[in-house]
Amino acid sequence: MLGMKLSCVTPLKTGRQRTMALRHRTNNAAPQQNNDNINIVLLGKKGVGKSSSGNTILGEERFKCGRSLSAVTQESTVQRSVIGGRSVSVIDTPGFFCTNLSQEKLSREFARSVFLSSPGVHAFLFVVPFGRFTKQEEEILEKVKKVFGKDVLKHVILLFTYGDECIRERMDEEIDGNDVVRRVVQSCQGYHVLNNKDLTDRQQVSDLLMKIDSIERNQGYYTNEVYEWAQKWPLEQYGKYLKTILMK
Numbered sequence: 332m333l334g335m336k337l338s339c340v341t342p343l344k345t346g347r348q349r350t351m352a353l354r355h356r357t358n359n360a361a362p363q364q365n366n367d368n369i370n371i372v373l374l375g376k377k378g379v380g381k382s383s384s385g386n387t388i389l390g391e392e393r394f395k396c397g398r399s400l401s402a403v404t405q406e407s408t409v410q411r412s413v414i415g416g417r418s419v420s421v422i423d424t425p426g427f428f429c430t431n432l433s434q435e436k437l438s439r440e441f442a443r444s445v446f447l448s449s450p451g452v453h454a455f456l457f458v459v460p461f462g463r464f465t466k467q468e469e470e471i472l473e474k475v476k477k478v479f480g481k482d483v484l485k486h487v488i489l490l491f492t493y494g495d496e497c498i499r500e501r502m503d504e505e506i507d508g509n510d511v512v513r514r515v516v517q518s519c520q521g522y523h524v525l526n527n528k529d530l531t532d533r534q535q536v537s538d539l540l541m542k543i544d545s546i547e548r549n550q551g552y553y554t555n556e557v558y559e560w561a562q563k564w565p566l567e568q569y570g571k572y573l574k575t576i577l578m579k
Protein backbone atom coordinates (compact mmCIF):
# COMPACT_ATOMS: atom_id res chain seq x y z
CA MET A 332 0.00 0.00 0.00
CA LEU A 333 2.74 2.35 0.94
CA GLY A 334 4.48 2.21 -2.32
CA MET A 335 1.18 2.84 -4.05
CA LYS A 336 1.33 5.73 -6.44
CA LEU A 337 -1.12 8.44 -5.57
CA SER A 338 -2.66 8.17 -8.98
CA CYS A 339 -3.76 4.65 -8.03
CA VAL A 340 -5.57 5.77 -4.90
CA THR A 341 -9.28 5.99 -5.55
CA PRO A 342 -11.96 6.86 -3.03
CA LEU A 343 -13.81 3.64 -3.77
CA LYS A 344 -12.26 1.06 -1.51
CA THR A 345 -13.53 -2.01 0.22
CA GLY A 346 -13.44 -2.07 4.02
CA ARG A 347 -10.39 -4.32 4.02
CA GLN A 348 -8.54 -2.24 1.46
CA ARG A 349 -9.31 0.82 3.51
CA THR A 350 -8.03 -0.74 6.71
CA MET A 351 -4.85 -1.73 4.94
CA ALA A 352 -4.50 1.71 3.47
CA LEU A 353 -4.94 3.35 6.82
CA ARG A 354 -1.94 1.63 8.28
CA HIS A 355 0.77 3.95 9.38
CA ARG A 356 3.98 4.11 7.46
CA THR A 357 6.68 2.06 9.08
CA ASN A 358 9.42 3.72 11.02
CA ASN A 359 11.86 2.78 8.29
CA ALA A 360 10.01 5.19 6.12
CA ALA A 361 9.92 7.90 8.81
CA PRO A 362 9.55 10.92 6.60
CA GLN A 363 11.41 14.11 7.44
CA GLN A 364 10.18 17.50 6.36
CA ASN A 365 12.80 19.32 4.41
CA ASN A 366 12.35 22.50 6.37
CA ASP A 367 12.36 23.25 10.04
CA ASN A 368 8.61 23.46 10.38
CA ILE A 369 6.92 21.66 13.26
CA ASN A 370 3.25 20.73 12.85
CA ILE A 371 1.28 20.35 16.05
CA VAL A 372 -2.41 19.36 16.18
CA LEU A 373 -4.52 20.01 19.28
CA LEU A 374 -7.18 17.40 20.02
CA GLY A 375 -9.64 16.93 22.86
CA LYS A 376 -13.09 17.81 24.14
CA LYS A 377 -14.55 21.28 24.06
CA GLY A 378 -13.46 23.50 26.94
CA VAL A 379 -10.39 21.51 27.94
CA GLY A 380 -7.99 24.29 26.96
CA LYS A 381 -6.98 23.48 23.37
CA SER A 382 -7.12 27.03 22.06
CA SER A 383 -5.48 28.35 25.23
CA SER A 384 -2.68 25.81 24.85
CA GLY A 385 -2.21 26.92 21.24
CA ASN A 386 -1.83 30.50 22.45
CA THR A 387 0.63 29.48 25.15
CA ILE A 388 2.75 27.63 22.61
CA LEU A 389 2.68 30.55 20.17
CA GLY A 390 3.29 33.04 22.98
CA GLU A 391 0.33 35.27 22.17
CA GLU A 392 -3.46 35.29 21.90
CA ARG A 393 -3.98 33.94 18.41
CA PHE A 394 -6.89 31.56 18.91
CA LYS A 395 -10.11 32.71 20.51
CA CYS A 396 -10.66 30.97 23.79
CA GLY A 397 -12.85 31.14 26.86
CA ARG A 398 -16.32 30.22 27.88
CA SER A 399 -18.32 32.66 25.76
CA LEU A 400 -20.22 31.19 22.83
CA SER A 401 -18.28 33.26 20.32
CA ALA A 402 -15.06 31.74 21.61
CA VAL A 403 -16.12 28.19 20.90
CA THR A 404 -13.91 26.89 18.13
CA GLN A 405 -16.13 25.85 15.22
CA GLU A 406 -13.54 25.32 12.54
CA SER A 407 -10.09 23.86 12.45
CA THR A 408 -7.62 26.68 11.96
CA VAL A 409 -3.88 27.04 11.77
CA GLN A 410 -1.65 29.69 13.32
CA ARG A 411 2.09 29.91 12.81
CA SER A 412 4.94 31.50 14.66
CA VAL A 413 8.70 31.34 14.82
CA ILE A 414 9.80 29.97 18.17
CA GLY A 415 13.48 29.72 18.99
CA GLY A 416 14.30 30.09 15.30
CA ARG A 417 11.91 27.35 14.22
CA SER A 418 8.67 27.71 12.41
CA VAL A 419 5.87 26.16 14.44
CA SER A 420 2.36 25.56 13.05
CA VAL A 421 -0.40 24.91 15.55
CA ILE A 422 -3.68 23.47 14.29
CA ASP A 423 -6.62 24.04 16.62
CA THR A 424 -9.72 21.86 16.25
CA PRO A 425 -13.31 22.01 17.53
CA GLY A 426 -13.87 19.69 20.47
CA PHE A 427 -15.08 16.17 20.20
CA PHE A 428 -18.25 15.56 22.23
CA CYS A 429 -20.07 18.28 24.18
CA THR A 430 -20.13 20.42 21.09
CA ASN A 431 -22.98 21.83 19.07
CA LEU A 432 -21.39 20.57 15.90
CA SER A 433 -23.20 17.80 14.10
CA GLN A 434 -21.28 14.62 13.37
CA GLU A 435 -21.20 15.81 9.78
CA LYS A 436 -19.54 19.12 10.61
CA LEU A 437 -17.20 17.56 13.13
CA SER A 438 -16.01 15.09 10.52
CA ARG A 439 -15.50 17.93 8.06
CA GLU A 440 -13.47 19.88 10.63
CA PHE A 441 -11.45 16.81 11.46
CA ALA A 442 -10.80 16.48 7.74
CA ARG A 443 -9.85 20.15 7.59
CA SER A 444 -7.33 19.65 10.40
CA VAL A 445 -5.73 16.92 8.30
CA PHE A 446 -5.62 19.27 5.30
CA LEU A 447 -4.06 21.99 7.39
CA SER A 448 -1.42 19.73 8.86
CA SER A 449 -0.37 18.15 5.56
CA PRO A 450 1.99 16.61 4.76
CA GLY A 451 2.04 15.25 8.29
CA VAL A 452 2.09 15.90 12.01
CA HIS A 453 4.99 15.84 14.43
CA ALA A 454 2.82 15.80 17.51
CA PHE A 455 -0.85 15.41 18.33
CA LEU A 456 -1.39 17.05 21.70
CA PHE A 457 -4.28 15.31 23.39
CA VAL A 458 -5.52 17.98 25.75
CA VAL A 459 -7.07 17.14 29.13
CA PRO A 460 -7.50 19.46 32.11
CA PHE A 461 -5.42 18.17 34.97
CA GLY A 462 -7.47 15.85 37.20
CA ARG A 463 -10.31 15.47 34.72
CA PHE A 464 -9.47 12.43 32.65
CA THR A 465 -12.76 10.67 31.89
CA LYS A 466 -14.13 7.75 29.93
CA GLN A 467 -14.81 10.16 27.06
CA GLU A 468 -11.10 10.88 26.77
CA GLU A 469 -10.47 7.20 26.17
CA GLU A 470 -13.23 7.17 23.56
CA ILE A 471 -11.68 10.12 21.74
CA LEU A 472 -8.33 8.36 21.62
CA GLU A 473 -10.08 5.32 20.15
CA LYS A 474 -11.58 7.51 17.41
CA VAL A 475 -8.23 9.06 16.68
CA LYS A 476 -6.76 5.57 16.37
CA LYS A 477 -9.62 4.57 14.05
CA VAL A 478 -8.83 7.38 11.67
CA PHE A 479 -5.05 7.37 11.84
CA GLY A 480 -4.19 3.81 12.87
CA LYS A 481 -2.75 2.75 16.23
CA ASP A 482 0.77 3.86 15.36
CA VAL A 483 -0.47 7.41 15.67
CA LEU A 484 0.18 6.94 19.39
CA LYS A 485 3.88 7.29 18.59
CA HIS A 486 3.09 10.96 18.02
CA VAL A 487 0.57 11.62 20.78
CA ILE A 488 1.50 13.50 23.93
CA LEU A 489 -1.05 13.77 26.72
CA LEU A 490 -1.19 17.48 27.50
CA PHE A 491 -2.50 18.43 30.90
CA THR A 492 -3.78 21.98 31.17
CA TYR A 493 -4.41 23.81 34.46
CA GLY A 494 -0.76 23.53 35.42
CA ASP A 495 -1.50 26.43 37.78
CA GLU A 496 -3.72 24.11 39.81
CA CYS A 497 -1.38 21.18 40.23
CA ILE A 498 1.93 20.50 41.86
CA ARG A 499 4.18 19.54 38.98
CA GLU A 500 6.65 17.71 41.19
CA ARG A 501 3.88 15.32 42.18
CA MET A 502 2.59 14.62 38.67
CA ASP A 503 4.44 11.30 38.23
CA GLU A 504 3.02 10.11 41.52
CA GLU A 505 -0.50 11.26 40.59
CA ILE A 506 -0.30 9.49 37.24
CA ASP A 507 1.03 6.30 38.79
CA GLY A 508 -1.93 6.32 41.15
CA ASN A 509 -4.52 6.35 38.35
CA ASP A 510 -4.69 3.14 36.32
CA VAL A 511 -6.42 4.63 33.29
CA VAL A 512 -4.22 7.70 33.01
CA ARG A 513 -1.08 5.64 33.57
CA ARG A 514 -2.12 3.28 30.78
CA VAL A 515 -2.76 6.15 28.41
CA VAL A 516 0.50 7.90 29.25
CA GLN A 517 2.37 4.65 28.69
CA SER A 518 0.60 3.98 25.40
CA CYS A 519 1.54 7.36 23.97
CA GLN A 520 4.62 9.54 24.17
CA GLY A 521 4.29 10.56 27.79
CA TYR A 522 2.72 13.74 29.11
CA HIS A 523 3.35 17.43 29.51
CA VAL A 524 1.82 20.07 31.76
CA LEU A 525 0.97 23.62 30.67
CA ASN A 526 -0.19 26.55 32.73
CA ASN A 527 -2.13 28.56 30.18
CA LYS A 528 -2.61 31.39 32.63
CA ASP A 529 1.04 32.30 32.26
CA LEU A 530 1.97 33.14 28.70
CA THR A 531 5.30 34.53 29.91
CA ASP A 532 6.50 31.11 31.09
CA ARG A 533 8.40 30.17 27.93
CA GLN A 534 10.31 27.40 29.71
CA GLN A 535 7.17 25.23 29.73
CA VAL A 536 6.95 25.70 25.95
CA SER A 537 10.66 25.00 25.34
CA ASP A 538 10.30 21.81 27.38
CA LEU A 539 7.31 20.76 25.29
CA LEU A 540 9.13 21.49 22.02
CA MET A 541 12.06 19.41 23.26
CA LYS A 542 9.71 16.47 23.77
CA ILE A 543 8.33 16.99 20.26
CA ASP A 544 11.88 17.21 18.89
CA SER A 545 12.66 13.87 20.41
CA ILE A 546 9.57 12.36 18.70
CA GLU A 547 10.73 13.90 15.44
CA ARG A 548 14.21 12.45 15.82
CA ASN A 549 12.82 8.97 16.43
CA GLN A 550 9.72 8.89 14.25
CA GLY A 551 9.88 11.74 11.75
CA TYR A 552 6.44 13.17 11.24
CA TYR A 553 3.24 11.20 11.21
CA THR A 554 1.64 10.63 7.87
CA ASN A 555 -0.25 7.88 6.11
CA GLU A 556 -2.65 7.49 3.27
CA VAL A 557 -5.16 9.60 5.17
CA TYR A 558 -2.81 12.49 4.42
CA GLU A 559 -2.24 11.54 0.82
CA TRP A 560 -6.00 11.41 0.26
CA ALA A 561 -6.42 14.71 2.04
CA GLN A 562 -4.23 16.27 -0.60
CA LYS A 563 -6.17 14.60 -3.41
CA TRP A 564 -9.82 14.71 -2.42
CA PRO A 565 -12.08 17.73 -2.10
CA LEU A 566 -12.72 18.64 1.55
CA GLU A 567 -16.44 17.78 1.46
CA GLN A 568 -15.86 14.34 0.02
CA TYR A 569 -13.01 13.69 2.38
CA GLY A 570 -15.09 14.84 5.36
CA LYS A 571 -17.84 12.38 4.38
CA TYR A 572 -15.29 9.63 4.18
CA LEU A 573 -13.90 10.41 7.64
CA LYS A 574 -17.45 10.46 8.97
CA THR A 575 -17.93 6.85 7.95
CA ILE A 576 -14.85 5.93 9.97
CA LEU A 577 -15.76 8.05 12.98
CA MET A 578 -19.33 6.72 13.11
CA LYS A 579 -18.26 3.07 13.16
Ligand SMILES: Nc1nc2c(ncn2[C@@H]2O[C@H](COP(=O)(O)OP(=O)(O)O)[C@@H](O)[C@H]2O)c(=O)[nH]1
Nearest residue numbers: 377378379380381382383396397492493526527
Ligand atom coordinates in the same frame (compact mmCIF):
# COMPACT_ATOMS: atom_id res chain seq x y z
N1 LIG B 1 -6.71 28.23 35.25
C1 LIG B 1 -6.55 27.76 34.01
N2 LIG B 1 -7.55 27.91 33.11
C2 LIG B 1 -7.34 27.43 31.86
C3 LIG B 1 -6.14 26.80 31.46
N3 LIG B 1 -6.26 26.42 30.17
C4 LIG B 1 -7.47 26.81 29.76
N4 LIG B 1 -8.15 27.43 30.77
C5 LIG B 1 -9.52 27.99 30.72
O1 LIG B 1 -10.41 27.00 30.22
C6 LIG B 1 -11.44 27.61 29.44
C7 LIG B 1 -11.56 26.91 28.09
O2 LIG B 1 -10.37 27.11 27.35
P1 LIG B 1 -10.31 26.99 25.77
O3 LIG B 1 -8.89 27.15 25.40
O4 LIG B 1 -11.28 27.92 25.10
O5 LIG B 1 -10.78 25.48 25.55
P2 LIG B 1 -11.07 24.71 24.18
O6 LIG B 1 -12.55 24.68 23.99
O7 LIG B 1 -10.54 23.32 24.38
O8 LIG B 1 -10.36 25.43 23.08
C8 LIG B 1 -11.06 29.09 29.32
O9 LIG B 1 -11.84 29.83 30.24
C9 LIG B 1 -9.59 29.13 29.71
O10 LIG B 1 -9.21 30.35 30.31
C10 LIG B 1 -5.08 26.67 32.44
O11 LIG B 1 -4.00 26.13 32.21
N5 LIG B 1 -5.35 27.17 33.70
Ligand SMILES: [Mg+2]
Nearest residue numbers: 381382403404
Ligand atom coordinates in the same frame (compact mmCIF):
# COMPACT_ATOMS: atom_id res chain seq x y z
MG1 LIG C 1 -11.20 26.24 21.29
